[in-house]
Amino acid sequence: MASQDFDPGLRDHAERILALMKQKGFDEAQVSVGLRRLSELNAAHNEPSLLRSSEQTRVSLLGLLDGRRASTELSSLDDAAVATSVDELLAAARVAPQDEANVVSSGQRARITQGPLRVDPDSLADKMAELLAFRERETPSFMLEEAAASHDVNAFHTLTTGGSDLSGVAGSLSLSCFGTAREGDRSSSFNAAGGSTHDWSTQPAEAWFGLGDMMRDTTRQVVTQPIGAKFVGDVVFTPQAVADLLGWLLGQLGDAQLIAGSSLYRGSVGQAIASPLLSLKSRFEAPGVLPFSADACVAPPVDVLREGRLLTLLPSLYGSRKTGLAHVPSANGWEVEPGTTGRAELVAQVARGAIVGRLSMGVPAANGDFSGVIKNSFRIDDGVVGSALSEVMISGNVAQMLKDVLAVSRERRDTGDTALPWLRIGGLHFS
Template identity: 60%
Template structure:
């Protein structure tokens, strides 16, 4: 690492001690990106960007404050630390405030250098596939990129964590149009360590997104309310599991509103469902937001709750064991049911591309719009749906999983199958 991320973090830490902080943490990072953009079905731009950042947190008299700055110059850092000390002195006193201590790690993973020719080739592959297979699709914007993150985190408690993380990212967004008829907006975003391993459209669910969007040009309402099954696509499964992860984390644990705080070891989901980390996934560093090394962790094992995930602060606030987790990198193991059979088992229901639930009630009740979705009748995928609501209880949905597909979509942040869940109310 060149003045050098370690030197930036060390210098900031020394200045924070001098300013009067009793405990301090400094993380200097540099994110370098090389990307080939596309716009309106054409390659548009090759560019490189570099973003530097210094993240600081400090405690004085049990009072904590944090800040980030993009100017790593000495004058800017000194000014930011002075303002941070003032903010900390005026913050509420809280005995649970604490910072990372004793953490040691050097993380190196993923492709470290950009290959501009490879990025351009993958954009060309995407555009050729669109022209050949889904010509009605308008790719309004997107890119194929290589990103490299270098970081050094130091704390007054002796933590020193270094990171050199490289990965590729693919992102597309757009709509389909046939005549005057237009589909709803759709998008996909995912990471990969090896762009050469698969055709461009085979990464992160790009091909099904393009094909489904074209089919969504002609959408219809349902004729009447009914109770049936949903088949959640991986993006919709991510929403379901995101709600569960929120229930296991600081906000709900501290507030006492978690449905699961006292249920570790109990069956809270169907035995078909497991959920575990893979913090070495493309684009993911095994470091928690509060500066701890994040070892592998299971949340669900055959439906049974294995861990809650309080941070250091959440642990000190609740008395629960701290469980560090990374910013992403989760997977549901593949099931035994081929996707075709999973869909074929639905008599009446919907294939749901995205689940918009808002904020479910404290008991998990929700009502939301299903987006990028299709009617399922007699085991066959029917027309696209519009203005269709689904309601139920999200905690109950976890228990009502009837089938898990063999197929999965890997975006780096998630690696997920399709799920079939019964007993949903459509209107």
């Protein structure tokens, strides 16, 4: 569907505001005007609860004055509101710290439209009905606290004084839920799943984004047991836990750690930093995702890890000017390539350990050391999945965990902005 089918006139607004910022005296400026249209069917406590449609405007302004940077957001295109925000932004820029690395993008141009821009509202009701019917039929002890079936369309237009001119329209269908299981006066901990796609007609609701697996697992987590004695063993990370591991790695490759000088990998491009079983690349055109960075640059596809070897860092435009490293634009959306081992075989290979649904580890130490609680997890003994676990901690080093990946599953869970497998990792300390 062409972008003309969804034309809220965003470019005209962006041009007007950019001209105003230049008139007020900014040396450089960036303006992004966006419009989100959401149609959503909500459910609560196992019953449909609300059908609604909404429209939200978002205006993001960034201004530079003598190397000083200020930014703000507002939700109105009213002339008076915009003028007041620009004046306040100019005042903030005058007292901001000076930094010669501050700059706006130049010469970036792209027009991208993807995903369903219109949808039959009945399809939202149909998908929610499928999910509720599955819960009642297969997991009646699971209390669906909240769920949503939605159609989301996000459009934006970004202009900079450097001549960048970017626009995008992305439509997607999303399904999500969270809840807990109850048996008598006992209940499990909360669990959740969800994601986005361009077309959900190919599978029933519970087959998308691990929703059915999550609900089944939660019903088995009402009764939990401690792990027992301390030991060193293996974990099988579910895709949700793999996302935690991935988030730590991407943080090491981005601005905050690179600028602070605390990244473990600043000097490691070209070197093996992970198991040769791991390959990581971008997914910048996934459902609901467009290949544009927050600093108004086109983000081409990028390989981060190839068979464990680090191929690039990910500094933003500001980060590259601050550190002297090459600029690598990035957006949301990542995937780990599938392996050759079946998911069931991953578990069968574990002599002693656990399947980990979530890892709550806070912020690891600068060298990657961590200690965290594993949640929504099950014990494994001699390759057999046992009881759900409670109050179990694992400790180790996150950087070492990447090297200690022993197997990667053939299966992956696709949530739209991620496609992640199950990982078997050795050498974790259980307590």
